[in-house]
Amino acid sequence: MVRLFKHYVPHAVLLLGLIDCGLLLLSANLAWSLRATQIGMDPGLLADRLAMLAGFTFVVMAAMISVGVYGSDALRSFRFAAARLLVAVSLGLIALALLDFVLPGHTFWRSTLLYAMGLSILFLMLNRVVVGGILGASAFRRRVLVLGAGVRAGRLKALSEDPGSGLSIVGYVDMNEGRPLIAEAVARSAISDLSAFVANLGASEVVLALEERRNALPLKDLLRIKTAGVHVNDFSSFMERETGRVDLDTLNPSWLIFSDGFSAGRAVSSAAKRLFDIGASSLLLALSFPVVALFALLVKLDSRGPALFRQTRVGLYGQPFTILKLRSMRIDAEAGGAKWAEKDDPRVTRVGRLIRKIRVDELPQVWTVLTGKMSFVGPRPEVPTFVDDLEDRLPFYAERHMVKPGITGWAQINYPYGASIEDARRKLEYDLYYAKNYTPFLDLLILLQTLRVVIWPEGSR
Known part of the structure; x- marks a missing residue:
């Protein structure tokens, strides 16, 4: 494996990604040349359109990472990879078409994007057949x-x-x-x-x-x-x-102390993370306000009680704070105290089931990010009752509170929703990996792959 910014990336994934980048650049350039020839225009010098080619490649690659094209399932199943590639290239082209609408004349023409889409899918599929098959061999x-x-x-x-x-x-x-x-x-x-x-x-x-x-x-x-x-x-x-997780079964304090991680030199990274949280949360609050207002009205019409759900959670350094979410359960859901969510939980309302499925119930938490109690990326904050119980049952559970809790996180994108001590143990292993190896690169990777969890809900309750 290759270590990039303290995070390990398999050699096969890195090589496949580099070849994909080259093929996307080639697809974009061929699409431009083909369209220019059709309308009788000189394609011009390659150097003059390098910025556009790089922009096309960057957006499509980001979409591919987001939907899980480089996940283990996609690497070992061509059918799985083909489905993810089609979704990724489509999302990338939609984003580029919108960018062309906002900045006309500064990006590819939308007609050129159609050619680029077809060529990209063809080349990327061939890459999976040829290179993917070779990389899957034991020799590699x-x-x-x-x-x-x-x-x-x-x-x-x-x-x-x-x-x-x-x-x-x-x-x-x-x-x-x-x-x-x-x-x-x-x-x-x-x-x-x-x-x-x-x-x-x-x-x-x-x-x-x-x-x-x-x-x-x-x-x-x-x-x-x-x-x-x-x-x-x-x-x-x-x-x-x-x-990509810290193994609790064999973990001992000396390994945590002497192994690489928990670097004190990440103060600059933390400042950059906070600036991103402020900027992104402000923008997202402005854009999502109509959506939150609409679903808040639906929540009120669907069941008795307030539209917003407030609950105390445990945050950075074990300090309590109040979290905001759209209410998805009946108001008497925690009458007997906090409980783990269950599959097909009867406490969830009709509208609550919908907003949980599409993750709209999480949007009000953006306000908590803006106020600094949470971040976009970090371990999931738990209620104090669960934390007290889990600290008694699971070793090193308190260490997950050494980083700010988040709306999404390494555990959320790698492990399906769990509602048991064993699930909490496995998610703790991912949370410790994040706390130990945090970098802005890992945050970016998590944010991109959160789209995969939203498109293909994996155990949301």
């Missing part, structure tokens, strides 16, 4: 040797067997003399030179998956492997990189 997967043959090694084996995985495990070494859980594991005592064994397998990375590390670290072996040019990784760091 990272070759990993696992030191360990217990439960952790078993988890790595299951991870490697996922069709969307970018790794191939070439062997397991049982570092103990007990009975291994991995049947094919080779006993350490049967290997005279572990460094040579790694080289013979052609492994590019070694992962330490020991169940008990105390007094058991094979330091001499690891040093030889490392100095031979092979990357050595511990289990927790490897899982964080591969899954």
